[in-house]
Amino acid sequence: MKNQPAILHQLFGLIRYELLMHWRRRGLPLSMVLWLVGVSGGGLLLKQGLGSVETAATLQSPTLARLSNTYTIGLSASSVSTIFAVFVLAVLCAETLPLDRQLGAREWLQSLPLGNALYLLGKLLGVWVMVIVGLIGIGSVGGGVNRLLNGAFDWGLYGWMWGTIILPIALCVSGLSVLLAVTLARRRLAPFLGVGLALVIYIFLVPALLDHMAGQVTRFIFRNKDLIVQEMCRSQPADCQTLTAAVAEGLSPAGNAVTLSRVSLPQLFLIGAALLVVVGGLAWLWLRWREEG
Amino acid sequence: MQSPLFLRYFRLTAQIIGWFPPLGGAVAMGLGLALVASAPPEAQTWPPVRIVEAIVPLGVALQAAFILAPDSEAPLEMLCALRRPLDGILLNRMLTLLLMQFAAALAASAATMVLPDSESFFAVVARWLSPSLFVGGLSLFTVQLTRQGVFGALMTTLLWGGLLFGGDAMVARWPFTLPFHIFLQPASVSLADYVLNRCVLLIVGVGVTLGALYLVRDEERVLGLRGGKT
Numbered sequence: 001m002k003n004q005p006a007i008l009h010q011l012f013g014l015i016r017y018e019l020l021m022h023w024r025r026r027g028l029p030l031s032m033v034l035w036l037v038g039v040s041g042g043g044l045l046l047k048q049g050l051g052s053v054e055t056a057a058t059l060q061s062p063t064l065a066r067l068s069n070t071y072t073i074g075l076s077a078s079s080v081s082t083i084f085a086v087f088v089l090a091v092l093c094a095e096t097l098p099l100d101r102q103l104g105a106r107e108w109l110q111s112l113p114l115g116n117a118l119y120l121l122g123k124l125l126g127v128w129v130m131v132i133v134g135l136i137g138i139g140s141v142g143g144g145v146n147r148l149l150n151g152a153f154d155w156g157l158y159g160w161m162w163g164t165i166i167l168p169i170a171l172c173v174s175g176l177s178v179l180l181a182v183t184l185a186r187r188r189l190a191p192f193l194g195v196g197l198a199l200v201i202y203i204f205l206v207p208a209l210l211d212h213m214a215g216q217v218t219r220f221i222f223r224n225k226d227l228i229v230q231e232m233c234r235s236q237p238a239d240c241q242t243l244t245a246a247v248a249e250g251l252s253p254a255g256n257a258v259t260l261s262r263v264s265l266p267q268l269f270l271i272g273a274a275l276l277v278v279v280g281g282l283a284w285l286w287l288r289w290r291e292e293g
Numbered sequence: 294m295q296s297p298l299f300l301r302y303f304r305l306t307a308q309i310i311g312w313f314p315p316l317g318g319a320v321a322m323g324l325g326l327a328l329v330a331s332a333p334p335e336a337q338t339w340p341p342v343r344i345v346e347a348i349v350p351l352g353v354a355l356q357a358a359f360i361l362a363p364d365s366e367a368p369l370e371m372l373c374a375l376r377r378p379l380d381g382i383l384l385n386r387m388l389t390l391l392l393m394q395f396a397a398a399l400a401a402s403a404a405t406m407v408l409p410d411s412e413s414f415f416a417v418v419a420r421w422l423s424p425s426l427f428v429g430g431l432s433l434f435t436v437q438l439t440r441q442g443v444f445g446a447l448m449t450t451l452l453w454g455g456l457l458f459g460g461d462a463m464v465a466r467w468p469f470t471l472p473f474h475i476f477l478q479p480a481s482v483s484l485a486d487y488v489l490n491r492c493v494l495l496i497v498g499v500g501v502t503l504g505a506l507y508l509v510r511d512e513e514r515v516l517g518l519r520g521g522k523t
Contacts, residue, residue, distance in 0.1 A: 027443040034451065045466075087454045091355075091446055102365060187357040191446040192314050195351060196321075 010114055012121050018096070018126020027092050032134040036082045039142035042076035043069075044149050061231040062152070067224055069153035069262065073146045074217045078161050081138075082209060085170040086201050089196035093127050093177040098184040116287040124178055131174050135167055157220050164265065165213055172272040173201055179276070182283040205268070212265060300339045303324075310431070318352035319397035326401065330408050341408050343416055347457060349398040349421040350475060353390065354428040354449035358364040360386040363515050373512045380506040387433065387502065416479065423491040424475035426498030427508075428452060434501040437508040440507030440517060473497075 022028045100106040102122075109119060139162040143155065177197055183189050221228070233240035296304075325344035361383045373379060404415040411417075423504060428449055436445035454474075456463070460474045461481070470476065471486060472493035479487045509515050 025441065025443060026448055027441070030444070030450075031447055083454055083458065087450050088447065091450045092443065095443065099365075102367075185367055187442070188311055188356075189313060191355045191358065191450075192317055192352075195355065196317075279393070 007118065009127070010118055014114075014119065014122025015126040015129060018123055019130055021096075021099075022127070022130050028130055028134070031084070031088045031092060032152035033082065034280055035088070035134075036138045038080040038084060039077045039138055040145035040149070042080045043073040043146045045076070061235050063227060064231045066152045066154065067228065069146075069150050069222060070157055071217055071221060073143075073150060073153050074157055074220075075214065077142060077146070077158070078165060078213045078217075079210065081162075081166045082169060082206055085166060086173055086206060087195075087198045089131065089170055090177045090201070091172045091191050093178060094181045094184075094194035094197070095187040095188055096123055097181050098187040098190050101184075102186050110291060116291070117284050120179065120182070120283055120287070124175055124280070126132055127178050128171055131170050132167070135162065135170060139166075141264075144274050149163045154220065157217070161213065161216070165209055167194035168269060168272060169201075169205070169209060172276065173198070175276050176201075176279055179279045179283040182286055205272075208268065212268075273285040294499070302385075303389060303392075306386055307393060310356065310386050310390055312393060314352055314356045315393040315397045318336040318348055318394065319400065322348050322397070323343050323404070326404055326408070340410065342405050342412055342420060345398060345401045345417065346420040346424070346476065349394065349401075350424040350428045351392045351449065351453050352397075353425040354453070355446055356390055357387065357429040357432045357447060358445030359442045360390055360433075361509065362439040362445070363517065365442050369516065373516060379430060379512060379515060380507045381435075383509050384506055387429075391425075391429070395422075398425070419491055420479075423498065425495035426502070427475060427494040428498075430498040430500070430502035430505070433505040434508070437505045437515075440515070457488040 097106075100109070139159070143158055147153065177194050180197060181193055184193065185188055228245050233244065301425050322345055325348070329339065329341045329344060333350050353405060358363060361379075366372070372382060375382075398421055399418070402414060402421075405411050405417055406414060431452070432449045433444040435448045436442050439445075459478050461478075464471050464474050464477070471482070472490050474490065477487065477490045482490075
């Protein structure tokens with residue numbers, strides 16, 4: 001640590017300070033506990049809701065039960081997490097910078113040889129570390145609880161969903177929320193800014209992401225079409241022909257059950273990253289103009 | 294000529310709690326109504342009145358979380374030293390907040406009347422009045438109980454988002470939760486159930502607001518010297 005450049009020392013110091021602030025305020029940790037409850041309970045509720053459509057074959061075959069669990073847990077965890085990531089993170093992260101100004105910490109930090117860019121980066125990374133650690137905890141513990149409550153499911157799809165959908169949207173929302181609030185002098189207005197941002201993201205981004213997620217989960221079922229037919233025929237040989245025809249019709253691209261995604265994920269990531277860079281640049285300019293200009 | 298004392302007091306309180314949130318809410322409702330009204334009928338997923346119904350309770354509750362949050366009220370010790378009790382100050386701020394937010398909501402409700410397929414004015418007001426008092430009161434109570442403004446904002450956001458997107462499913466699954474669904478649609482239940490829902494929300498809302506006023510009477514607690522989180 002002693003040989004680190006001063007700039008890294010400052011950055012790690014800011015990240016640690018931000019992590020401690022969030023931990024002591026309890027808002028973000030508490031919301032993550034509630035998020036975990038949502039992810040853990042969502043699968044069970046959805047499964048109970050879908051209980052009426054579960055066939056005897058699904059109940060008898062462990063393979064079909066696993067596929068069914070993957071479908072329900074994947075959909076419920078991703079829907080619950082997207083709502084939490086958008087609405088809760090936007091509101092809670094918005095007060096990060098205004099709180100510094102309200103407490104007088106900003107003036108104190110300004111008296112140190114600490115640049116505006118480093119200050120913003122430290123704050124942003126502090127929030128992101130908190131979010132990443134929280135999401136790893138929610139994803140893994142939530143998955144474990146779902147495994148215990150609902151039975152086996154496909155961890156690959158579950159992990160893919162957390163890594164490529166929920167984590168990027170959580171980082172994008174929390175980052176934009178932190179950076180946009182640079183203009184606020186007091187934390188009272190921060191929740192309103194957070195809600196405004198959440199609504200904009202919910203309207204413009206979330207439908208595309210949910211569409212993509214539903215498409216991926218359905219694709220997963222589609223990939224296992226032959227296995228589904230095989231298992232159904234094994235458990236109900238008398239109805240094999242009817243079941244095969246029904247599955248083939250339901251799981252064909254023309255069938256209603258398959259809604260393949262029309263959204264390009266890399267394109268969405270690019271938009272999110274570009275937004276963060278632009279808003280970050282504007283936040284830096286604003287700080288420079290307000291505090292140095 | 295100097296304006297009356299109550300008007301000056303109102304202006305000062307409005308300045309302290311902030312006039313921007315009701316103004317922002319009014320702008321959001323105006324934009325929402327304009328967007329919905331200008332959309333073709335087949336693209337209207339929500340009736341215009343639901344815009345007002347969704348925005349007003351959220352605005353009231355988020356602002357209520359910070360009107361006297363012990364962790365962000367800089368002159369808290371000075372307020373506690375005033376002759377006027379702290380519950381009086383909180384009540385005054387809450388009433389000012391409601392006055393400003395409801396003025397914007399009434400204007401938006403009146404605006405919905407000119408749109409096609411509009412409901413009666415009182416039906417529109419019933420959609421947001423009780424829910425606003427309910428979530429606003431809960432937010433106020435949570436903040437005074439935990440001494441943290443952010444907890445009120447968090448609870449409000451979760452309650453609002455959860456019931457907006459999952460409230461109907463909640464009532465369908467657990468019918469006993471019907472009285473607590475803040476976005477219950479009058480067309481989906483009987484008139485008696487709807488009136489029961491609005492009355493319960495109103496009574497609970499006023500009850501928890503009184504609870505918050507009771508909590509701030511203990512100044513030592515508000516200052517973090519006893520109980521709560523210091």
